[in-house]
Amino acid sequence: MSDTAHDHHDHRPTGWKRWVYSTNHKDIGTMYLALAMVAAIVGAAASVVIRMELHQPGIQFITDFQFYNVLVTAHGFIMVFFVVMPALIGGFGNWFIPLMVGTPDMAFPRMNNLSFWLVAAGLVLLVIAGLIDGGPGTGWTVYPPLANADYHPGMAVDFGILALHLAGASSILGAINFITTIINMRAPGMTFHRMPLFIWAMLLTAILLLLAIPVLAGALTMLLTDRNFGTAFFSPEGGGDPILWQHLFWFFGHPEVYIMIIPAFGVISEIVSTFSKKPIFGYLGMAYAMAAIGVVGFVVWAHHMYTVGFNVETRAYFTLATMVIAVPTGVKIFSWLATMWGGSIKFDTPMLYAMGFIFLFVVGGVTGVTLANAGSDMAFHDTYFVVAHFHYVLSIAAIFAMYAGFFYWIGKMSGKQYPEGLARLQFWITFVGVNVLFFPQHFAGMAGMPRRIPDYPDAYAGWNMISSYGAYITAIGGLLFFVVLWKTLTSKETVAANQWGEGASTLEWTVASPAPFHTHEDTPKVGSQPAE
Amino acid sequence: MQNYRKFNLGFFTAGMAFLATLFATVMSSGVNAAEPKPWQMNFQPAATPVMEKITDFHNLLLIVEVAIVVFVLILMLIIIVKFNSKSNPEPSKTTHNTALEVVWTVIPIVILIVLAVPSMKLLFFMDKAQNPEMTLKITGHQWYWSYQYPDNGNFEFDSNIVPDDEIKPGQRRLLEVDNQVVIPVNTEIRLLMTSDDVIHNWAIPAFGVKMDTVPGRTNESWIKVTKPGVYYGQCSELCGINHGFMPIAVNVVSKADFKKWTVKAKKEFAKVNDGPVRVVKMKSSATAEIR
Numbered sequence: 067m068s069d070t071a072h073d074h075h076d077h078r079p080t081g082w083k084r085w086v087y088s089t090n091h092k093d094i095g096t097m098y099l100a101l102a103m104v105a106a107i108v109g110a111a112a113s114v115v116i117r118m119e120l121h122q123p124g125i126q127f128i129t130d131f132q133f134y135n136v137l138v139t140a141h142g143f144i145m146v147f148f149v150v151m152p153a154l155i156g157g158f159g160n161w162f163i164p165l166m167v168g169t170p171d172m173a174f175p176r177m178n179n180l181s182f183w184l185v186a187a188g189l190v191l192l193v194i195a196g197l198i199d200g201g202p203g204t205g206w207t208v209y210p211p212l213a214n215a216d217y218h219p220g221m222a223v224d225f226g227i228l229a230l231h232l233a234g235a236s237s238i239l240g241a242i243n244f245i246t247t248i249i250n251m252r253a254p255g256m257t258f259h260r261m262p263l264f265i266w267a268m269l270l271t272a273i274l275l276l277l278a279i280p281v282l283a284g285a286l287t288m289l290l291t292d293r294n295f296g297t298a299f300f301s302p303e304g305g306g307d308p309i310l311w312q313h314l315f316w317f318f319g320h321p322e323v324y325i326m327i328i329p330a331f332g333v334i335s336e337i338v339s340t341f342s343k344k345p346i347f348g349y350l351g352m353a354y355a356m357a358a359i360g361v362v363g364f365v366v367w368a369h370h371m372y373t374v375g376f377n378v379e380t381r382a383y384f385t386l387a388t389m390v391i392a393v394p395t396g397v398k399i400f401s402w403l404a405t406m407w408g409g410s411i412k413f414d415t416p417m418l419y420a421m422g423f424i425f426l427f428v429v430g431g432v433t434g435v436t437l438a439n440a441g442s443d444m445a446f447h448d449t450y451f452v453v454a455h456f457h458y459v460l461s462i463a464a465i466f467a468m469y470a471g472f473f474y475w476i477g478k479m480s481g482k483q484y485p486e487g488l489a490r491l492q493f494w495i496t497f498v499g500v501n502v503l504f505f506p507q508h509f510a511g512m513a514g515m516p517r518r519i520p521d522y523p524d525a526y527a528g529w530n531m532i533s534s535y536g537a538y539i540t541a542i543g544g545l546l547f548f549v550v551l552w553k554t555l556t557s558k559e560t561v562a563a564n565q566w567g568e569g570a571s572t573l574e575w576t577v578a579s580p581a582p583f584h585t586h587e588d589t590p591k592v593g594s595q596p597a598e
Numbered sequence: 599m600q601n602y603r604k605f606n607l608g609f610f611t612a613g614m615a616f617l618a619t620l621f622a623t624v625m626s627s628g629v630n631a632a633e634p635k636p637w638q639m640n641f642q643p644a645a646t647p648v649m650e651k652i653t654d655f656h657n658l659l660l661i662v663e664v665a666i667v668v669f670v671l672i673l674m675l676i677i678i679v680k681f682n683s684k685s686n687p688e689p690s691k692t693t694h695n696t697a698l699e700v701v702w703t704v705i706p707i708v709i710l711i712v713l714a715v716p717s718m719k720l721l722f723f724m725d726k727a728q729n730p731e732m733t734l735k736i737t738g739h740q741w742y743w744s745y746q747y748p749d750n751g752n753f754e755f756d757s758n759i760v761p762d763d764e765i766k767p768g769q770r771r772l773l774e775v776d777n778q779v780v781i782p783v784n785t786e787i788r789l790l791m792t793s794d795d796v797i798h799n800w801a802i803p804a805f806g807v808k809m810d811t812v813p814g815r816t817n818e819s820w821i822k823v824t825k826p827g828v829y830y831g832q833c834s835e836l837c838g839i840n841h842g843f844m845p846i847a848v849n850v851v852s853k854a855d856f857k858k859w860t861v862k863a864k865k866e867f868a869k870v871n872d873g874p875v876r877v878v879k880m881k882s883s884a885t886a887e888i889r
C-alpha cells in the first residue's frame with residue numbers, strides 16, 4: 067500500500083542507473099548535450115590539426131596523406147552526425163519539446179533511451195573506423211569507386227558505414243518520438259498555429275529525418291554489399307554506376323543540411339522574440355517558410371553534382387529549383403529583423419549569438435546563390451569557396467545556435483546563472499575567430515584552391531595563414547566555453563523560474579529552475595500564446 | 599555593466615563594417631595571370647569565352663549579394679542603436695504587416711528572376727562545343743593525367759607532377775608537370791573525359807572548365823583559349839592519397855607551333871592506344887573489360 071501511494075516526484079533512480087537506463091527526457095537531453103560536447107572536442111581538434119597542417123605551404127607534420135584525408139572525413143562526420151544533430155535535435159529537442167508543449171515526457175520514453183545509446187555506439191564505431199586499416203579517407207560524401215573495396219580495402223569504411231547506420235537508426239527512432247509527441251501530446255489550447263516556432267522547427271526536422279535517413283540507409287547498405295558481397299551497384303565494371311551513389315547520397319544530404327539548420331531556426335526564433343520583448347513577427351509566415359524550405363529541400367539535391375556530366379536541361383532545372391529556396395529563407399531573415407524592429411532589446415549573450423547567427427547565415431546564404439547557378443558553380447565547385455560557404459551558412463551558424471540555446475536555457479537546465487561578462491567575451495572571441503577563419507577562404511577558393519588537399523601551391527599561402535590563425539582564435543573561444551560551463555555549474559548564483567522576464571512567454575518558463583525531474587504533471591492550459 | 603555593453607556594441611558595429619568592406623573589395627583586384635597569385639581575391643583572368651561570361655555573371659551576382667549583406671547589416675545596426683532596451687524601453691506590439699510581408703516575398707522573387715536569365719544563358723552557352731575543330735581525350739588516373747590526340751595522330755602521353763625536390767627556381771610548386779598538354783590558340787576544342795579508376799576532376803580556373811572524369815562514362819566539355827600561355831589547374835575531386843598532387847598544365851601555342859609540336863610528339867609518344875584491351879580484375883569475382 068505504502069508502495070503505490072509513494073510521491074511521484076521522488077521516483078527517481080540514482081547512480082549510474084539513472085543515466086544508463088534513463089527514460090527521462092531531461093536526463094536523456096543532458097546526455098545528448100554531453101555527447102555532443104565530447105564529440106565537439108574531437109571534431110574541433112581534427113579541424114585545428116588540419117588548419118595547422120595548412121598554416122604554411124609545404125608539408126608541416128602530416129606526412130601520411132591518407133591520414134590527412136581521414137582527418138577531413140572524421141571532422142565532417144563527427145561534426146554533422148555527432149555534434150550538431152545530437153546537440154540541436156537530441157539535446158535541446160528532448161529537453162524542451164515536452165516542456166514547451168506542456169507534457170510530462172516524450173511519447174516513447176524507452177525508445178528515447180534507445181535512440182541515445184544507438185548514437186553513442188555509432189560514435190564509438192566511427193572512432194574505431196578512424197583507427198583501423200588506415201581509416202576512411204573518402205570525405206564525408208563517401209563517393210565510390212574511392213570508397214569501394216578496391217580503393218579502400220580493409221574494414222575502415224565498413225565500420226564507418228555501420229557507424230552511420232547506427233546514427234541513422236537513432237535519428238529515425240528519435241524522429242518518430244518527436245512527431246508523435248508533438249502531434250498528440252500538446253497541452254489543451256495549443257493548436258498547431260499556436261505552437262512555439264521551436265516546436266514547429268522540431269516537427270519539421272523530424273519529418274525530414276524520417277524521409278531522408280532511409281535513403282541514406284539504403285545507399286549505405288548497397289555500398290556495404292558492393293564492398294563485401296560482390297554486388298556492383300556502384301561499380302561500372304559490373305554494370306553499376308558511381309553516379310547513382312551521388313544521387314542517393316545527396317537526396318539524403320541536401321535535406322540533411324536543413325535537418326541541421328531548421329532546429330537552429332527554431333532556437334533563434336525563440337531567443338529573438340524573448341530578448342526583443344515582442345512576439346515573433348509574421349508567425350505563420352515563419353512556420354510555413356520552414357515547411358516550404360523542407361519541401362523544396364527534397365527536389366534540389368543535384369546542385370551538389372553540377373560537374374558529374376548531366377545534360378544541360380537537368381542542370382537548368384536544379385539551378386532554378388535551388389534558387390526558389392532563397393525566397394522562404396529571405397522571409398525568415400526579414401521576419402527576425404522585423405521582430406527586433408521596435409523591440410526593447412537586451413543584448414545578453416544568447417541575443418548576441420542570435421544576431422551573430424543571422425549575420426553568418428546571411429553571408430553564407432548569398433554565396434549559396436552563387437553556388438546555386440550551375441554556370442557560375444563551374445568556377446567554385448570543390449574549391450575553398452564552398453568550404454567557406456557551408457561553414458558560414460550551416461556549420462558555424464549551427465554552432466552559434468547551439469551556443470545561443472545553451473546560454474538561453476542553461477538557467478532552466480541547471481538552475482544556475484552563467485557568468486554574463488565572461489560569456490560575452492566568449493562570444494566576441496568566437497565571432498571574430500570564425501570570420502577570420504572562414505572569410506579568407508572565399509578568396510582562396512576564387513583564386514582556384516581546391517578543397518581536401520594537404521598542401522597547396524605557394525600563391526595560396528597568405529589567405530591560408532590568416533585562416534589558420536582564425537582557427538586558433540575559434541579554438542580559444544571553444545576552450546573558454548568550457549571554462550564558462552564549469553563556472554556556471556559550480557556557481558552559487560541561481561536563477562528565477564522566468565529569468566528573462568516578460569518576453570519569455572513559452573511554457574518552459576512556467577516551471578521552476580532548474581526544471582524538476584518531473585514537470586507538467588498537471589496539464590497546463592494555453593491561452594493565446596505565443597503569437598496569434 | 600552599462601559601459602561594458604556599450605563597448606561591445608561598438609565593437610560589433612566595427613567588426614561588421616570591416617567585413618562588409620572586405621567583401622566589397624573582392625571586386626577590385628586586377629592581376630594578370632594564368633595561375634593563382636599571392637593574396638589574390640578574385641578569379642584568375644579569363645582565357646576562354648566561357649570564363650569571360652562566368653566572370654561577367656559573377657560580377658552581377660556579387661553586386662546583388664553585397665547589396666543584400668549591406669542592407670541586412672544596416673538594418674541590424676539601426677536595431678542595435680535604436681531598439682536596445684535603453685533607447686526604447688517600451689517594445690512595440692506590431693506582429694503583422696501584410697504589405698511588408700508581400701514585399702519581402704516578391705522582391706526576392708524579382709531579383710531571382712533577374713539573375714536567372716543571364717544564368718541560363720551562361721549555362722546553355724558553356725554546355726557543348728558548336729563546331730569543334732579538334733578533340734582532346736583526357737583520362738584521370740591515380741594520380742596523374744593522360745592525354746590523347748585522336749585528330750592529330752592519336753598519340754597519347756602521361757602527365758605527372760614535378761615533385762618538390764625536382765622543382766627548379768621559377769617553377770611553380772605543386773602545379774608543374776613533366777609533360778604539358780599542348781593545344782592551339784583560338785581553336786574550338788572538344789574535351790572528352792573519363793577515368794581509369796576513381797572519380798577525378800579536370801579543372802582549369804582560367805578556362806572555366808571543371809568536369810568530373812568518371813569511370814565507365816565519357817563526359818564532354820569544350821574550350822577555346824584566346825591567349826597563348828601556360829595555364830595551371832588541379833584535380834578537383836577527392837581521389838585518394840595523392841589527390842593534392844595531380845596538377846594540370848596546359849601550354850597554349852599558335853596554330854603553327856601546335857602543328858610542329860604534333861609532329862614531334864607523334865614520334866616521342868609513339869604508343870598508339872587502339873591496341874590491346876586491358877583486363878581489370880575486380881576484388882569480387884566479376885571481371886570486366888575497360889578499353
Ligand code: HEM
Pocket residue numbers: 110113114116117138139141142143145146150204205206207453457460461462465503517518519537540
Ligand atoms: C571549429 C571550427 C571549424 C573549423 C576550424 C573547421 C575547419 C574545416 C576544415 C579545415 C575543413 C577541410 C576543408 C577541406 O579540406 O575541404 C572542414 C571541412 C568540413 N567541415 Fe569544418 N570546421 C569547423 C567546424 C565545423 C562544424 C561545426 C561543422 C558542422 C557541420 C563542420 C563541417 C564540415 C564538413 C561537413 C566538412 C567537409 C568534410 C569533407 O570534405 O568531407 N565544420 N572544416
Ligand SMILES: [Cu+2]
Pocket residue numbers: 319320323366367369370
Ligand atoms: Cu544541397
Ligand SMILES: [Cu+2]
Pocket residue numbers: 797798799833834835836837838840841842844
Ligand atoms: Cu583528385
